[in-house]
Amino acid sequence: MGLPTIASIESLLVFTEPCFSVLVCLVVNQYQKPPVIQQLQRTYKYFESYYYMIIEPTSPKLLPEPLKEPYYQPPYTLVLELTDVLLHPEWSLATGWRFKKRPGIDYLFQQLTPLYEIVIFTAETGMTAYPLIDSIDPQGFVMYRLFRDATRYMDGHHVKDVSCLNRDTSKVILVDCKREAFSLQPFNGMALQKWDGNSDDPVALSGVDDVRSVLENYALEDDPIAAFKRRQAQLALEEEQRLAQLSQQTNKGFSLGSMASRFWRSKQQ
Template sequence: MIIEPTSPKLLPDPLREPYYQPPYTLVLELTDVLLHPEWSVRTTPFLPNTPQLPLTPPHPGLLAPGAGRTFHLRLYLRPYLLSLTCGLHAPSPLATGWRFKKRPGIDYLFQQLAPLYEIVIFTAETGMTAYPLIDSIDPQGFVMYRLFRDATRYMEGHHVKDVSCLNRDTSKVILVDCKREAFSLQPFNGMALTKWDGNSEDRTLYDLAHFLKTIALSGVDDVRSVLENYALEDDPIEAFKRRQAQLAQEEEQRLAELAQQKKQGISLGSIAGRFWRSKQ
């Protein structure tokens, strides 16, 4: 088992002119943040002439059917649905395996943040599992780099992502995961989202895009000073929305008070004008 990152510099040096290097780096987990895995046993025939890749499925403890035999990975593309099916060598009417559901808002997140953030997928999954999934959710190539399980530190039973190994200014790095242990070495560089359960009405990624875009457009010098304020929140996105609503309410109240003061000033000026005209 690999317990240290494969390199002390997991990413190449930042781009230099004439190439564009976004001012911030966004590091995203794949599983339960962008995709939701579901184990299923389905009576779906294998597709003929589909390329197969040898793979031990990512969660072998759940593989009761055919345990200990050779499995294969095959990828089906459907609207909002990706499937990894593990089957035996011979075609079978029973297709058993992992289905990965695409979270609503992935495309919006990438499109909104790509000009502001260098987007990196850093997942605790193996490269064999994750690579085709990333290809499927990012056909336009917004993701600049991909890091997998072999780039993590294995500490106390958890795959920890060490921000100091990314070869980036840590004051400009935001790591998004659903497990706080993933960024335990740099807790104020991370955001722990609520684990996505596959709900198709979920709006978290839209709200996340708004949150991260606000940070970038504000020109924050050190993202840790912002993320620290959300470190103890069970749901930092909901906390951000509450604070935004409160600020909007306060601003609305301030504008109403200014309008009232202006109205009163106009009224007093009108009364004074009539008074002086009556004296002439």
Template sequence: ATFSVVMRCLSRGQTHRLKRCVLHMQTNIRALSNFNNRGSFLPIQIYTPSRHIDVVCLFSSTPNRLQSQPQQPPILSNSPLQSERASVDVSTPTDTTKKDESESDDKSKNDKKKDSWWRGKNSWRLGLIFIGGTLTAWAVGLVSIWGAPELDPEGKEIQDEFSDMPSLIAHLRRTWKEMNIFKKKIQDPSRDKLLPDPLKYPYIQPPYTLVIELTGVLIHPDWTYGTGWRFKKRPGIDYFLRQIGPPLYEVVIYSSESGMTADPLVNHLDPQGYVMYRLYRDATRYMNGHHVKDLSCLNRDMARIIMLDCNPESVKLQPQNSLVLKKWTGEDNDRTLIDLAHFLETIAVSGVDDIRAVLEYYSQFDDPLSAFKDNQRKLQEEEEARVKLVKDTVSKKSWLSGFTNRR
């Protein structure tokens, strides 16, 4: 606008008034951001001392840059000239100003509606209020139920160690005590005696108890997108159960899996009924994030219990009674159960009084079954050598006795 005034004054030869017009011309820079985004013209009326009306059209040469700026009404302010003979009046069309003001008001109202405390970006506050209210109601209900004193059959309150305390503190103390009891129930086995007492005569009680983990020892779980979960039987499982079942061993499935998952699998694996008892996750002891098997709760002689597992963390309470095997991952050429059946059958037939010494010896090897087969081969070679020596001795005696008889 200043440039246009200068050019008009120069074209009419009014150089003597140019300096005063430039000094008194004040424009509002904010109006420049209100140009039409389409690059249209903004008419401005300039009154010169000659009373001629000149129309200056300013063109928005940078519509893309101005498009991202907020629309504001175009206002060009000016201060009146001190001279009576010259005055400059800069103004904008009133219709455009009113339209822009209404648009800005509507936009500000929409922004306020979107940014209200429960809508738009602030909706998380409503979620926090809902979660906080739910947790508060749950806590109040828990304290009112678990913190209430016990009542006798007549409805009278039973006195306990918290009866002399204020009501609120007594409720909180009882709630804390019940929470510790509930935590202990989850961590400890479901009962003190996991197995019933040994069978009495005339029933046959096997002399040894064999505790077996299900997953990784007898079966392998496999999941695919097309079939979902499937469980694969380990090769030789039928031969294994038939060889080590009663009357040699009392077979017990002791698994860290839940009963809903594992019980149908045991039914499918053992249709002949060699497995006498089944224990699942509720019978384990939860320690440091692991379900640990506690053999002391089996109600059996610890000197005659063998536990087969593939996880050392599951047998850390009684490692002297355990034989840790390599986890089976689904190989079809696996022969571990067949070799294991020969190993356990040898122990049972030998009548070992305390199997912990045998297990402790074989636990020092990386592959206990390979060490057992090597010992069996050595023992067989020694037995063959002994038998051969006996035969040679007998044949020599028979030859000498025949020679003496002839003489």
């Protein structure tokens, strides 16, 4: 490339002169205002940027791109809340804040890792949650960690926008104890009851001695979630039929009892 000619420089100046003039006018107009007005405008812009920083996620893509071969990318993404799902916070005057780990978490993570990309997405701040995640996951099964600054603040709630996870939303399961947390994508969420710190926890292992037996039932399914829904619907139908049969048997027994009672009374008369 040769040196720019005088004609090209002149054409560039002609092209950029209007934009430069507008910029200069804006700067001059801004500083021509009284100092009090200038300070108020700067304060407003500061709080406006801070406001959007609070209500919007830090990035439209909160997770990096899925892993490519030869690395293994689990087919599903499991997003878990930390507070009242994996940990229960307790406070007392003597000890201050203490956190109780839910039973079976280590075993649960170990069994889920082959099928699920485990992400902890909590409404807590990173300063609070980061050491807690380290304590409950010493083996590093949790692949990613997201905190309050990644949520979308709506109607007084920290909402977790699944569309910002940079994953196929049809493959994402979000587990929380607040339905508001997945209000933007309600069909991606599963709301659990808050764990109260009870050591005899019926939810962590769901009464299953070996969770591998449960996972094995869905290992060959192309869509485990759809398979689970089909099985739940089948179980509900079978339960409804069982209750209907039980009701019919009860009605028959009641009718026979009434007939026998009437016969006995007529015989005594």
